[in-house]
Amino acid sequence: MSWEIVIGLEVHAQLTTSSKIFSGSSTAYGANANTQASAIDLALPGVLPVLNKRVLDLAIMLGLAIDGEIASESIFSRKNYFYPDSPKGYQISQYDKPIISKGQLKFVNDGEEKIINITRAHLEEDAGKSLHGEFEHSTAIDLNRSGTPLLEIVSEPELRSAQDAVLYLKELHCLVRTLGICDGNMQEGSFRCDANVSVRKAEDPELGTRTEVKNLNSFRFVERAINYEAARQIEVIEEGGTIRQETRLYDPEKNETRTMRSKEDAHDYRYFPDPDLLPITITAEHIARIAKDLPETPWNKRLRYLKDYGVSSEDSEILANSPETSVYFEACMKKSTLSPKLVANWIIGELSALVNKSSLTISKSPIVPERLVSVLKRIEDKTISGKTAKHLLGLMWDSSSSADQIIADKGLDQVSDNELLEKVISQTLANFPSQVEEYKAGKLKILGFLVGHVMKQTKGKANPAMVKAIMEKNLRQSI
Amino acid sequence: MNLPNSVTKIIQGLEDGTFSSQELTEAYLNRIDNLDPEINSFITVCHERALLDAKNADKSRSNGSASKLTGVPYANKDIFCTKGVRTTSGSKMLDTFISPYDATIVERLGSQGMVMLGKTNMDEFAMGSSNETSFYGQVNNPWNTNCVPGGSSGGSAAAVSAGFTPLATGSDTGGSIRQPAAFCGISGLKPTYGRVSRYGMIAFASSLDQAGPMGRSVEDLAHLLSPMAGYDPKDSTSSMDKIEDYSGNLEDALKGKTIGLPKEYFSTSLDRQVEGVIEEAIKEFEKLGANVVEISLPTTSLSIPAYYVISSAECSSNLSRYDGVRYGHRCELPIDIEDLYKRTRSEGFGEEVKRRLLTGTYVLSSGYYDAYYRKAQQIRRLIKNDFTNAFTQVDAVISPTAPTTAFEAGTHLDNPVEMYLGDCFTVASNLAGLPALSIPAGFVGGMPVGLQLIGNYFQESKLLSLGHMFQKSTGWHQHFSRDDLKGAQ
């Protein structure tokens, strides 16, 4: 009797606007409590909402990127419920006629392409923050976040494993960041996920009762919470119990979910069209305008990298998934005729290592694409070895000099590769047996001749000190 | 001083220097102090602020920077947020609320240099037709203090009628400007929905509420409407439709105008004598050259139920913000959040408000939404269509404003439905969003009767001119409720 897990995900993505969805307050993170809460955000008597036009553009961008239907007429509705961080006693959201419906998101799990249908994406306002434990016996309310624009993206319950759920989320996370509609900062709460989880017997066509799991602030939590909840539900059913439709909170410390007390009574949200906001119309021209400048999706970019550059699928993922990295990579490719694999390796490897160590981001790296390209050119033309190039990059991080300048100054073009030198040296020694005999006989000055020959062979690039040392070692060994 | 009996005369007097704004303001304030205890039309009188504003107005006038309305006193219904001044909406819930901001109309009237005398009494959260539900006590009709002034803008209507202020702002959701205007023998206009900004007007039913002017005559209304009207970017439901010169367009002959008389309006609930007054008024319009025809508004009988469903639903949501957290009343020592909400709201709201909140919550609740709320919105569409149809034939629709004259206080409180039926002529124009005017048309038993004219969308000018020409001819608006006003110039 095998069980199937059924998962649907609801993601709340905070949109990248300067001001809130219905008021002119700032959306900047980290301000002092209630300093970014205007009369409208505080729900003072008599205030009214006015829509921020940018949120429409951002929602349309997502709609286009997921091949969704963009509503030509869309309305806002009130979702009525009481909670101290919801100052109006209702949230302005969308119920009937959401702005986006029927989209799709593709992702790959272990080489297998999966397509998940997105039921809808709608606009709504965020609530404020409730701080428990700051004051004894009280909950403190900060309404700075109240009114921040959210796009709620709802998937069909088509995911069948926690792993798939995480991959779907990562793809969506990457997409919203690439489009620039959401910064995806999960620690700051800009990208939040709730999971609807149910289980059923593998052959059962009916869906089981689902629970909603909240407080999933990282991909890891999502995976663990889903697995825990599915296991919990299976256990309950196997022991003869039934699943109660409820909202549960994930506790990362205990790795378990528990009933949320505040959501115990069934909510009747009494949705109705918000009379303070008129219907939104979106014209074909508006959509075309957005489509013209729409960034390439990570999915399409990965495919393009595979096709046009021939990089490995693993590498294409790393390069394409980060908007900044892909910009960097393409800049390098545009400015040179280098091998894409070489460029990819060095961006993913050495450059990233340097960037990570510095706590900057790749777009702020002092080694701009031109400079990396100049280094890689010297590898390709064999002026320097890979090992030297690594060293060179490290030097270039802290210097504004060009690659060639540093190579010249530090003599980096000298061959210091032991293996290479050994080869040339033993070749030379083999070619000049009489000189070797002379050295062994005590004519030490003949070393200079032999070293000189190695220098000639390496076109003067060999590191003379190393040549001398290795030659001496070899000569001693052969005595 | 003898108070002028029209705004035009006030403007004249200020311009001529016959009196100053300070003198005028002081005179009104004295009158309020002496006589309002009997009427109770004001919740807050702003003595200091008014005199200061009057002083500044006089200064503007003397240095030539005054506009037409500078120094003209007026009163604001306590539903409009006024910065630094208590704004209660007639409720205990907001008894301590000093608004940190001005409603748009308050800002606009203030920028004209008008002098706000104070905040007038009203039914709690604008829910009522008699001004008996106010936390600050009932308002008494200046014509007969045993009677109600009407509501919810009962305080504004009584204040104008009793000569406490030449002008007042009101709000109208189902007749709250027009019916008190009718009961108190003054004029009142509910503009087209979206004509006047709702920003800062404490919300009752958002798709029905409109702010409007109240005054003795239509001419007075036109003076106040002009600065109030016009698009406000802070109110998404305000219209960009062009404003007209309301004062300049009042003189317009009735010849060639057609007025429609809905046959459904003349039913059994209409008092026979009131009907008689209206019939006389109709004859007057005909004498002035208008053509009066019978029309049909078939959905009339369903306008009140539809109105009550929609307005309760919207208000149940609009009043959810009163929770004791950020402003307003808060219960003592709440033990948990549920207790905070329930006790704050139960203590802060009066009975009528609670009834409407419960009704509204019910009609929106799962299982009932389609049968009630959705159904009411469909009826609303039919009502709008009725009028659209009518306006292809007529310039305005005429009716009594209310089925009776002002009733005795305390007589309608037991049966809420009986009170609601009094709105039978007024609610349809709120549902359709049409402008509607109430003007005095006569008397029954010494109490004023109001007649209502409903116009097509954004045709305030036409409506006001119809009313103005009637007033010029009949003079009903020049009857005074108080003997001591009869001497007014």
Added chain:
Amino acid sequence: MPITEKEVREIAQLARISIAVKDICSYEDQLNKILAFVDEMKAVETEGITPLAYPLEETQKLRNDKVSEKNQRESYQSVAPTTENGLYLVPQVIE
């Protein structure tokens, strides 16, 4: 359709209003009168009629994405019942 006492309690809970036990009957009675009155709407056939939610035949005007509000916390909190360190306080909510 008539409203029951249980329903009166339920909607009172949804509306966060407490009704004293002695008043429930009276509310039930009054609400039933109102609902009976409102039930008259059933008299007219409205199949196929589009509900009218917005009296104005206009669409939403849009605002530019610009920060236009400054910090007025002191002014807004001068009317607040209970605050501390700029935060609004309510009795502890347990999640």
